[in-house]
Structure formats: structure tokens, C-alpha cells
Amino acid sequence: MAGKKVLLVYAHQEPKSFNGSMKQVAVEELSKQGCTVTVSDLYTMNFEPRATRNDVTGALSNPEVFKYGIEAYEAYKKKALTSDILEEQRKVQEADLVIFQFPLYWFSVPAILKGWMDRVLCQGFAFDVPGFYDSGFLKDKLALLSFTTGGTAEMYTKAGVNGDFRYFLWPLQISFGPEVSSEEQRKVMLASWVQRLKSIWKEEPIHCTPSWYFQG
Amino acid sequence: MAGKKVLLVYAHQEPKSFNGSMKQVAVEELSKQGCTVTVSDLYTMNFEPRATRNDVTGALSNPEVFKYGIEAYEAYKKKALTSDILEEQRKVQEADLVIFQFPLYWFSVPAILKGWMDRVLCQGFAFDVPGFYDSGFLKDKLALLSFTTGGTAEMYTKAGVNGDFRYFLWPLQISFGPEVSSEEQRKVMLASWVQRLKSIWKEEPIHCTPSWYFQG
Numbered sequence: 001m002a003g004k005k006v007l008l009v010y011a012h013q014e015p016k017s018f019n020g021s022m023k024q025v026a027v028e029e030l031s032k033q034g035c036t037v038t039v040s041d042l043y044t045m046n047f048e049p050r051a052t053r054n055d056v057t058g059a060l061s062n063p064e065v066f067k068y069g070i071e072a073y074e075a076y077k078k079k080a081l082t083s084d085i086l087e088e089q090r091k092v093q094e095a096d097l098v099i100f101q102f103p104l105y106w107f108s109v110p111a112i113l114k115g116w117m118d119r120v121l122c123q124g125f126a127f128d129v130p131g132f133y134d135s136g137f138l139k140d141k142l143a144l145l146s147f148t149t150g151g152t153a154e155m156y157t158k159a160g161v162n163g164d165f166r167y168f169l170w171p172l173q174i175s176f177g178p179e180v181s182s183e184e185q186r187k188v189m190l191a192s193w194v195q196r197l198k199s200i201w202k203e204e205p206i207h208c209t210p211s212w213y214f215q216g
Numbered sequence: 217m218a219g220k221k222v223l224l225v226y227a228h229q230e231p232k233s234f235n236g237s238m239k240q241v242a243v244e245e246l247s248k249q250g251c252t253v254t255v256s257d258l259y260t261m262n263f264e265p266r267a268t269r270n271d272v273t274g275a276l277s278n279p280e281v282f283k284y285g286i287e288a289y290e291a292y293k294k295k296a297l298t299s300d301i302l303e304e305q306r307k308v309q310e311a312d313l314v315i316f317q318f319p320l321y322w323f324s325v326p327a328i329l330k331g332w333m334d335r336v337l338c339q340g341f342a343f344d345v346p347g348f349y350d351s352g353f354l355k356d357k358l359a360l361l362s363f364t365t366g367g368t369a370e371m372y373t374k375a376g377v378n379g380d381f382r383y384f385l386w387p388l389q390i391s392f393g394p395e396v397s398s399e400e401q402r403k404v405m406l407a408s409w410v411q412r413l414k415s416i417w418k419e420e421p422i423h424c425t426p427s428w429y430f431q432g
Binding site: 013014016017043046047049050051052053064065066067068069105106108109110111112114115117118119121150179 | 229230232233259262263265266267268269280281282283284285321322324325326327328330331333334335337366395
């Protein structure tokens with residue numbers, strides 16, 4: 001939808017991968033719609049996944065015992081978070097839609113993307129007490145997890161080797177096994193992704209709830 | 217149990233934290249039992265969570281299109297994985313019991329620990345085709361997730377703000393909200409942990425299944 005802002009948080013090492021294609025067609029389709037699309041290409045950015053003392057510039061509020069969550073919250077309020085976190089928070093803040101594009105690693109997001117969540121979505125920014133997720137960063141925004149799997153869809157059924165995928169991830173946009181699919185099937189997956197993006201603005205906003213973050 | 221080997225994969229930045237105490241009492245109790253305990257202190261090691269081309273020494277099997285899973289599998293077979301991965305695989309291989317000690321971040325493991333899982337538990341080592349998890353790295357080993365939460369136990373019930381924790385993590389050893397507990401309550405948690413460790417060798421071995429890795 002013209003004028004909308006989209007943040008695409010992308011976690012794949014290889015531009016020629018299927019994830020790379022999913023990212024690319026999303027950028028093209030959304031740009032064609034007149035949206036402004038920003039991509040956070042985590043591997044290219046060499047995004048830091050580790051939550052450490054380095055995330056706080058200046059003095060800690062308790063230098064004796066380091067508590068990451070508390071220090072990040074205090075630093076958020078004092079605008080003393082490190083610049084890479086501030087930059088991502090700014091992108092999220094501006095976005096109407098946040099898309100996460102990644103391959104499934106051990107039934108969850110790759111560590112580099114988990115680090116983005118751990119560090120960017122700090123208290124004060126992503127949630128607060130009281131209210132928790134109600135006042136969260138996704139309020140009045142759309143969000144979409146788009147990911148690929150190594151196995152086929154059959155492997156993620158109740159009888160399959162990996163179990164029913166509904167038990168471990170809210171199924172939003174799954175590209176099952178592009179590596180074990182034909183070129184034709186990959187094209188269908190990309191086309192269905194573009195189709196989804198065409199009507200994305202009509203979808204109901206998703207608030208940041210624990211079930212959304214089931215596999216955070 | 218005397219003679220047993222234990223690997224403790226520990227992911228907290230602060231030795232004086234409750235996680236630090238859980239780690240410490242585990243080392244003490246298990247050593248007292250005559251076990252050999254190895255600790256992988258991920259933050260102190262500055263463990264690399266990002267799965268990249270750097271994980272493979274020497275030439276890639278496909279330099280044109282980088283596929284992490286395939287390259288890691290090939291490198292595992294050729295003993296060409298980078299040394300930090302090899303070292304962790306050796307520790308896992310030797311261990312009779314693997315304990316993961318961490319604070320819950322966004323309903324899952326911290327990124328640094330997710331990176332340990334993504335990189336150390338590669339195909340060939342942790343699973344293979346066919347057979348998948350049956351031939352896995354935890355076969356005939358014990359494993360235990362021991363983690364702390366920020367919120368209280370009430371917040372992780374069906375009616376609570378975070379939802380029922382059984383939906384997002386197999387409850388193995390949870391230390392609910394040590395930071396919001398009294399010193400007395402923290403002592404009870406540590407004591408119950410030590411108690412659990414006393415009879416740990418009588419527990420049934422857990423195989424590496426998707427449900428175990430629910431929050432991988």
C-alpha cells in the first residue's frame with residue numbers, strides 16, 4: 001500500500017538462496033506498491049547476537065552485579081544503548097509492517113536473529129510493566145514470520161519425523177523444503193508469497209503476544 | 217555418580233547471578249559425587265553464535281552458493297569444522313550428562329546458547345539422514361535444561377500474562393523469578409536443584425527428539 005513503511009529483517013548468509021529470493025521478491029512487490037522498504041540484512045551487517053555489557057554505553061546502574069535486562073531497560077530510558085540497537089529500534093518504530101525472513105534452525109530462528117530479538121526488543125521499547133505486551137512494539141503494526149525448512153511438509157506432520165509444526169511455530173508463511181523442491185515448485189512458493197504481499201494490508205494486525213513469540 | 221562425565225553449558229554474563237549459583241552448586245554437588253564436570257561458560261568464551269562460512273576451514277564444497285547445513289555436514293565428515301565447534305562436540309561426545317543453564321530470553325534460550333545449538337549440533341554429529349534424531353548426539357546420554365525466568369510462576373500459567381509455560385518449554389528444571397524472590401526462596405531453589413542432582417543418575421535417558429528441542 002502506497003506510503004507504508006516495511007522493515008524486512010533478513011537472516012540468510014547467501015543472496016542466491018531461496019530465502020534471498022523471498023526477500024528479493026518482497027522488496028520488489030512492496031516497492032511496486034509504493035512502500036518504503038528497509039532491509040536489515042543481519043549476516044551482511046555481522047549483527048551482534050550476544051547480549052553483553054557492551055550494549056550499554058557509559059556507566060552501568062549496578063556495576064557490582066550485571067543484570068542484562070535491567071541495564072538494557074535503564075539504558076533505553078537514558079538513550080544509552082549502543083548504536084546498532086538504537087538503529088534497529090528506530091527502524092521498527094517507523095515500520096508499519098515487520099517481516100522476518102529466515103531458514104528454520106533447530107525448530108526456531110537462527111541465533112543471529114534470536115540475538116536481534118534479545119537485544120533490540122528490550123524492556124521499555126518492546127514491553128513494559130505493567131501492561132507487558134499490550135503496550136508493545138507491535139501495537140498497531142503488522143508482523144509476519146516467513147521462513148523455510150530443510151525438510152518437506154510431510155516431515156512436519158503429526159506422524160512425521162519432526163512432529164506437527166503447529167506445535168512449535170505459529171504457521172504464518174512457511175516455504176517447505178525449497179532445496180528439495182523443483183524449480184517449478186520454488187516459483188509457485190515465490191508467487192504465493194507475492195500474492196500474500198498483495199493483500200497484506202488487509203490482514204488483521206497481530207499484537208506481540210507470547211503465542212506470537214512461541215519460538216522467539 | 218562416581219566416574220560419570222558432565223558437561224554444563226552455561227549462558228549467563230554474571231557469576232554472581234542466580235544462574236551463576238545454579239551452575240556453581242551443580243559443579244560442587246556433581247564433583248562431590250566423583251563426577252568430572254566440564255563447564256562451557258559461553259559469555260566468558262565469547263562464544264560465536266553466528267553460523268557463517270568461517271565455520272568451515274579450507275575450501276567449500278560449493279563455493280558458488282553457500283548452504284550452511286550442507287557445508288557444515290561436509291566439514292564434519294572431513295574434520296574441517298572450525299576448532300571451537302570441534303572442541304564443543306568433543307565435550308558433548310565425552311559427556312554422560314549435558315546440562316544447559318540459562319535465563320529465559322523471549323520464551324527461549326539466549327542467542328549465544330542458540331548459536332551453540334545451531335553450530336555444534338550439525339548434521340552428522342547430532343542427527344543424520346535416515347534415522348534423524350534416533351542416531352542423535354543424546355543417545356544414551358542424559359540431558360537437562362535448567363533455566364530461570366524473569367516473571368513469577370503465576371505469570372506463566374494459563375491465566376497469566378505469559379501463558380502456560382508448558383506450551384513453550386518442556387518443564388525440566390525451572391527457577392521461577394529468583395530476582396523477585398527472597399533470599400530464603402532462592403536457597404530453597406538451589407537446594408531443590410542439588411536434590412535433583414543427587415538422584416539425576418536414576419532418571420530416564422532423554423533422547424534428542426523435536427519435543428525436547430521444542431524451544432531449541
